[in-house]
Every structure is written in C-alpha cells, then in structure tokens.
Amino acid sequence: MTHPVTHPVIHTAVDVIRAKRDGLRLTDDQIDWVVDGYTRGVVADEQMSALAMAIYLNGMDAAETARWTRAMxxxxxxxxxEVGRPTVDKHSTGGVGDKITLPLxxxxxxxxxxxxxxxxRGLGHTGGTLDKLEAIPGWRAQLSEDEVVAxxxxxxxVICAATTGLAPADRKLYALRDVTGTVESIPLIAGSIMSKKIAEGAQALVLDVKVGSGAFMKSxxxxxxxxxxxxxxxxxHGLxxxxxxxxxxVPLGRAVGNAVEVAESVEVLRGGGPEDVVELTLALAREMLARAGVDADPAAVLASGEAYETWARMIRAQxxxxDAPLPVGAHKHVVEVPExxxxxxxxxxxxxxxxxxxGAGRARKEDPVQAGAGVICLAKPGDVVVAGQPLLELRTDTPEAVPAAxxxxxxxIVIGDTPVPATPLIRETLRG
Structure with missing residues (x-):
C-alpha cells in the first residue's frame, strides 16, 4: 500500500504580498512564515513595507489580526x-498631556x-511615558526581566522599556511603519499593541483608546x-x-511635556491636580482593579497618601x-488671550x-528630547477669559523654536461668546 508524500508549503514574500495586494485573506501558515521570516531577516524591509501597505489598503479580518498578533x-x-499578586496592565493609544500612567x-x-x-517613547505630537520619567534625575528605563519581576x-x-526579548518582530515593524505611511492601519496598530501586552504576561488589561484631534483615531x-x-x-489570548x-x-490636564507632566502627576498623587486627570486616573484604576479581581477603593487610597508612597518607592527602585528638583525650560514665552x-x-x-x-517630542526615534520643554495651559475650554490674560506658557531651552510653536x-485657540457643551471625558466602555 502506498502513502502520498506530503511536502511543507513553500512560501515566498512576493506570494504573500500579492495575496494581500489582491484582497485575499492570508492563511495562518502565510502569516506565521512572513512574521518569522521578517524577524530573522529572510524577508527584507522593502518586502515587509509592501506587505504593510497592502494590509493598510485592504485590511485584515479578526482571525487574521489575531494570528498576526500571535506570530509576533x-x-x-x-x-x-509569578509575583504573589494579581497582575493587570493598562495601555493608552497616545495623546497630548496623557500622563495617566504615572499616577495610575x-x-x-x-x-x-x-x-x-x-x-x-514619544513620537511626533504624542508624548512618551519613558521620556517623561527620564526627566527625573537618575531614573533608568532599561531593566532586565529579573529586575522587573523583583x-x-x-x-x-514597574514602568520601564520593553525588554529586548519581547515581541522583536513588532520592534522591527513599528519602526518600518513609521517611515512608510502605514501607522494608521487598525490591524497593524492592534497587533503591535497586543503583541507587546500579551508577551508581557499580565493576566488582565485595560485599554485607553483615545478619540479626537490629538489622537491617532480622529472619529x-x-x-x-x-x-x-x-x-x-x-x-x-485568554486575557x-x-x-x-x-x-x-483637549489636552489632558494643564501640563504638556516631560518634566511638567511628572510634576502634575505628583500633584495628583499628593491629592491635588487637575480634575480631568484625577477623573480618568480613578476610572481606569477602578476598571483595572475589577479586571484583576481586587476589591479596593482607589479614591480612598489616593486620598490616604499610599499611592504617593508607592510612587516614591517605584522611582527609587529604578x-x-x-525629591530632586525637576528640569525647567530656560526660556518662557507667554501666549495671551487675544480678546x-x-x-x-x-x-x-x-x-x-x-x-x-x-523640544518636548521628537520627529525620529533617535532624536533627543528636552526634559524641561513643554506647554502649560493656564485656561481650559469653558473658562471665561479677558484680553491680555495669560493663556499658555511655552517653555524651552531653544528660544528660536518659539515662532514655530x-x-x-x-x-x-478659539474665543467665542458662549460656552460650548463639554464632551464627556469617557465616551464608551467595552468589555471582553
């Protein structure tokens, strides 16, 4: 009796690109092969660039996106x-003045x-958590896996940079997407975010998906x-x-930058801070604790000072x-209310x-940032203002940058006759 001889499917990058270019669904085997091949250097940057653009234009269905994430x-x-407590993480899709991770x-x-x-780290108009924390003298972002667990x-x-072993395919692809105009693809964004979060190993996850002019998702x-x-x-993936x-x-809070956002976060941890930052911090904390199965009142814990003490221990551990003074931009420019x-x-x-x-952000990943640069919002939408009143304070070490800012x-900035109804800070909640 003879048995048919089976051969493994042989893929090429061009075949995978063509399939997605032509609007076809990628098979699990194609996805596994191309992500592994790109990680190992078998699939070249220009080939992955073409595939990323094909995905951007033709999308991926839910099953493809899940498999893509798994492969990464x-x-x-x-x-x-294994740390003796339930583990839960939070991820924000990025915004302006979004320092919520620091107090949360x-x-x-x-x-x-x-x-x-x-x-x-930040890129373009959105700030990066690591850039903010590096404004604190001595603080370090790079920790080993053993240090994270300890x-x-x-x-x-612990707030730190991803260790090099976690989802290396995403690290390569993220940099490529940024220079090929494919950042805004929902399947690629979802795969990028979730591959890192799944590899991180937390049992539960709360996502802060931003919507509006300062977010990647405008609508x-x-x-x-x-x-x-x-x-x-x-x-x-069982999360x-x-x-x-x-x-x-609208920017979150009043501070937009690095050191200025750290200072505002410390205000929140000490029981003060802007109302919107406190509101979102508590809302996310409640959701994280519910997902982790922990019965606690974050508002009471925040008021007690325990959260600030934990912050101080976290900063010292890294x-x-x-207690060190934070950097302050050497040059200040006040923008006044025009009418x-x-x-x-x-x-x-x-x-x-x-x-x-x-100077608070960067155009390319390798660019430096100024710890003390940023914008302080001295009024927020809904406030009654008078001509000549300070509206914004611009801070920088490079005063020649002020005209461009x-x-x-x-x-x-728009001044009107009557208040516009405020958009709710929390628009919707989805639970899996």
Missing part, C-alpha cells in the same frame, strides 16, 4: 509574572494589584473599531480585557530621586505639535 508574540519570549501604576499597586507597565514583588509597580467610529479589535485579540474610549480633543469671551477651543493636536516643536497654535 511567538517571535520572542514571554514574561512569567502606583495607585493600582497601592490597592493590591501588580502593574507591569512596559512603556514607550520590583513587582517588592513595590507592586468615534475609528476608535470603536480599534477598541473592538484590541478586545477581541485579548479575549482570543480579561476592557477598553475605555476617552476624549482627546535609580531615581523622587474677551469664552475659551471654546484649545485643540489637543495644536498644543501637542507646539510642545513637540519646543506659535505657528502650530494658529487656529487651535
């Missing part, structure tokens, strides 16, 4: 977080969960589609996952001095670009 997780290692991680840890917050056991919270429909994609992937759709049409009325618009994107041009703000 399997390109590296996965953390094992120590608050949730003070409530009894463990928070492994592997974060990134700090979670001793402190309950509620776009943000909702991304949130559904993220939640579906999380469920597919307890939620997504909050939150407004990013070599930082929580009497009500501030109806303070556009998040305009303020984000202004802060970036002042002022140009970015043109059209982003």
């Amino acid at each position: 997780v399997l390109s590296g290692t996965r953390l094992s977080l 991680a120590p608050l949730v840890a003070a409530c009894g969960a463990a928070v492994p917050q592997l974060s990134g 700090q979670l056991r001793s402190v309950g919270a 509620l429909d776009q943000a909702r589609a991304l949130a559904h994609a993220l939640v579906d992937i999380g469920v597919d 307890r996952v939620s997504a909050l759709l939150t407004d990013m049409s 070599g930082g001095d929580p 009497d009325g009500v501030l109806t618009t303070l556009d998040a994107y305009a303020v984000g670009v202004a802060a970036w041009r002042l 002022l140009e970015a703000l043109r059209g982003g």
Whole structure:
C-alpha cells in the first residue's frame, strides 16, 4: 500500500504580498512564515513595507489580526509574572498631556494589584511615558526581566522599556511603519499593541483608546473599531480585557511635556491636580482593579497618601530621586488671550505639535528630547477669559523654536461668546 508524500508549503514574500495586494485573506501558515521570516531577516524591509501597505489598503479580518498578533508574540519570549499578586496592565493609544500612567501604576499597586507597565517613547505630537520619567534625575528605563519581576514583588509597580526579548518582530515593524505611511492601519496598530501586552504576561488589561484631534483615531467610529479589535485579540489570548474610549480633543490636564507632566502627576498623587486627570486616573484604576479581581477603593487610597508612597518607592527602585528638583525650560514665552469671551477651543493636536516643536517630542526615534520643554495651559475650554490674560506658557531651552510653536497654535485657540457643551471625558466602555 502506498502513502502520498506530503511536502511543507513553500512560501515566498512576493506570494504573500500579492495575496494581500489582491484582497485575499492570508492563511495562518502565510502569516506565521512572513512574521518569522521578517524577524530573522529572510524577508527584507522593502518586502515587509509592501506587505504593510497592502494590509493598510485592504485590511485584515479578526482571525487574521489575531494570528498576526500571535506570530509576533511567538517571535520572542514571554514574561512569567509569578509575583504573589494579581497582575493587570493598562495601555493608552497616545495623546497630548496623557500622563495617566504615572499616577495610575502606583495607585493600582497601592490597592493590591501588580502593574507591569512596559512603556514607550514619544513620537511626533504624542508624548512618551519613558521620556517623561527620564526627566527625573537618575531614573533608568532599561531593566532586565529579573529586575522587573523583583520590583513587582517588592513595590507592586514597574514602568520601564520593553525588554529586548519581547515581541522583536513588532520592534522591527513599528519602526518600518513609521517611515512608510502605514501607522494608521487598525490591524497593524492592534497587533503591535497586543503583541507587546500579551508577551508581557499580565493576566488582565485595560485599554485607553483615545478619540479626537490629538489622537491617532480622529472619529468615534475609528476608535470603536480599534477598541473592538484590541478586545477581541485579548479575549482570543485568554486575557480579561476592557477598553475605555476617552476624549482627546483637549489636552489632558494643564501640563504638556516631560518634566511638567511628572510634576502634575505628583500633584495628583499628593491629592491635588487637575480634575480631568484625577477623573480618568480613578476610572481606569477602578476598571483595572475589577479586571484583576481586587476589591479596593482607589479614591480612598489616593486620598490616604499610599499611592504617593508607592510612587516614591517605584522611582527609587529604578535609580531615581523622587525629591530632586525637576528640569525647567530656560526660556518662557507667554501666549495671551487675544480678546474677551469664552475659551471654546484649545485643540489637543495644536498644543501637542507646539510642545513637540519646543523640544518636548521628537520627529525620529533617535532624536533627543528636552526634559524641561513643554506647554502649560493656564485656561481650559469653558473658562471665561479677558484680553491680555495669560493663556499658555511655552517653555524651552531653544528660544528660536518659539515662532514655530506659535505657528502650530494658529487656529487651535478659539474665543467665542458662549460656552460650548463639554464632551464627556469617557465616551464608551467595552468589555471582553
């Protein structure tokens, strides 16, 4: 009796590109092969660039996106977080003045969960958590896997750079997408976010999906589609996952930059700070604790000072001095209110670009940032203002950057006669 001889399917990058170019669904085998091949250098950058553009134009269905994410997780290692507490993480899709991770991680840890917050750097008009924390003298972002686990056991919270072994395929692809105009693809965004979060090893995840001018997702429909994609992937990988759709049409809080956002976060941890930052911090903390199965009242813990003490221990554990003075931009420029009325618009994107041009952000990943640069919002939409009143304070070490920052703000500030109804900070909540 003869048996048929089976041969493994042989793929080429061109075949995979053509399939997606022509609107076909990629098979699991094609996805596994191309992600592995790109990680190992068998698939070239220009080939992955073509595939990324084909995905951007033709999309991927939920099953393809889940498989793509799985392949990126399997390109590296996965953390094992046996730390004696339930583990829960949070991820924001990025915004302007979005310093929420800084007060949130120590608050949730003070409530009894463990928070492994592997974060990134800013690019363009959106700020990066690691850039903010590096404004603290001595603080270091790079930790080994053993250091991450040890700090979670001793402190309950860690905010650091992703270790090199986690989802290396995503690290390569992220840089490629940024220079090939394929950042805004929902399947690629979802795969990028979730591959890192799944590899990180937390048991539960809460996503803060931003919507508005200062976010990557400008419309509620776009943000909702991304949130559904993220939640579906999380469920597919066994995570307890939620997504909050939150407004990013106005900067969060009053500080936009690096050191200035650290200072505002410390205000929140000490029981003060802007109302919107406190509101979102508590909303995310409640969702994270519910997903982790921890029964605690984050508002009471925040008021008690325990969250601030956890923050100080977290900063010290990573070599930082929580009591050290923070850098301040050497040059200040005040933008005044042009006329009497009500501030109806303070556009998040305009303020984000202004802060970036002042030195708080970067155009390329390798660019340096100024710790003390940024924008302080001295009024927020809904405030009654008078001509000549200080509206924004621009801070920078390079005063020659001020004209470009002022140009970015043109059209982003509107004074009207009557208040415009405020958009709710939390638009929707999805749970998997």
